[in-house]
Amino acid sequence: MISVTLPSLFFTEPWEPVTVRRGDALGLGALADQFADAVAPDLSNRTSDGRWVTLLAWSLVQSQQVFQASGGRSVVTRKEQIQRYAWLRPLELMWVARTISLLKTDTKDWKQRALPGRRRVAPWVEGNMKTDRFGMTPKQFEAYRQTGPYGGYRRAFRNWPDLTTGDGWTPGPQSEALSRWLDDKLKGARLQLTDDVNRSAKLARNKEGRDSESKWWLQHWPTFDRAGKAAELNTLPRRRDDFSVLPEAALLKPIIFGNDKAGAKRLKVVQTIAKSGATDHGSLCQYLSLSRQFSQDSTIARLATFSRLADAGLDAMNYINAALMSEPKLALADVARGSAAKGVCKALRVAAQDWLAMQAGSTAHATTLRHADAADRFAKTMVASAVPLDCFRQLLRHHEAYGGGSRWFVLRDRYVEASTVSNGEASRYGFRLWALCRLAVQCGVLPSMPNALHDDVEFDDDDDDA
Helix, strand or coil, X not given: CCEEEECCCCCCCCCCCEEEECCXXXXXXXXXXXXXXXXXXXXXXXXCCHHHHHHHHHHHHHHHHHHHHCCXXXXXXXXXXXXXXXXXXXXXXXXXXXXXXXXXXCHHHHCCECCCCHHHHHHHHHCCCCCHHHHCCHHHHHHHHHHCHHHHHHHHHHHCCCCXXXXXXXXXXXXXXXXXXXXXXXXXXXXXXXXXXXHHHHHHHHCCCCCHHHHHHHHHCCCCCCCCCCHHHHHCCCECCCCCCCCCHHHHHHHHCCCCHHHHHHHHHHHHHHCCCCCCHHHHHHHHHHCHHHCCCHHHHCHHHHHHHHHHHHHHHHHHHHHCCCCCEEEHHHHHCCCCHHHHHHHHHHHHHHHHHHXXXXXXXXXXXXXXXXXXXXXXXXXXXXXXXXXHHHHHHHHHHHCCCCCCEEEECCEEEECCCCCCCCCCCCCCHHHHHHHHHHCCCCCCCCCCCCCCCCCCCCHHHC
């Protein structure tokens, strides 16, 4: 989903727009996640850069050593996990800072990379790294466990074979191998822990609530922002429009597309996609749904029909959104008189009919699609009429009643009013196919990004203001 900005005035500091996440406009997110789990298991939408797997593996290995030196052992309880993450978080942020520092002469470049927290870290780098918490507020720093890189790759580190022991924290042999590879590439920026690790780490741990772990890492890895030969190629997160094979592909491929059940499924999906010849996302979903490779998978069989319903719903939402771009309050009748309104509403009604027909033709969906009732409810609402005035009225009522996150707009009497200011169209339910195929290209499994996905460069929101 896209982010929007709300105007805010602070007379004591420069004005800065506040990021607001619009969320799941149609209330179909849980079902969309089930489809995503079917085609791209053990990924998230943010798991899209194999280089971050390498960086996090290295960070887990290094922080595990210091966590144990500080007296940490178990990561069973929530308190223990919080203590463990306290040693990992500074390394995540130092990788973000390293990237910004090494590319600071090309702001446009580093903004094209997945660098969670960059809005705060960039001024921290420019200010000679003097403030605490990498320039973040205490709330932002605490939330980084969810918004930072580890939060986006946490599922992978729990489930991908041998990255950890299965707890998501304790490095396994694959993380150790990736860590050694990256250590070699860091060269002059390599971390060299001194003999005082045990004593100094214990002292840092005892200074609870003072951001002592961050200060400890900055003191003990002073070369973190040093460049070295081929540092950009070998040590930085990749640009989102970079679809080249990673230098560490041989290490990543058996982790992401290995012989375990989920890895084999991911490999099967990307190999099928490579044969599709599809030129757009909808056609790609259709190809997967009809493929004999997945003839026994009742979830994937419904992927295309759900995708059409969700896309048609978002087309209608985006149509209303576009009408409100110049005027934040309009009579609904005026919105419905737009030249393309009939086509948008007709497509939504047809997609709703197709979904309901498919559901009626199967008795298995109740057990295989846990959240199908959300799509059933939406389809039953939208199948009633393709007349734009009625269609948009029902859509707005559904959005207000069942949409997740911030509401885009609300219907009041005969008027539709914008609730948030939009930066453009909402991104569609992508089922993690872009992330999956990008990883496949980076690992050398696919020779290039599929045509249907090549232009769908997914820019995640920097959630450091969340």
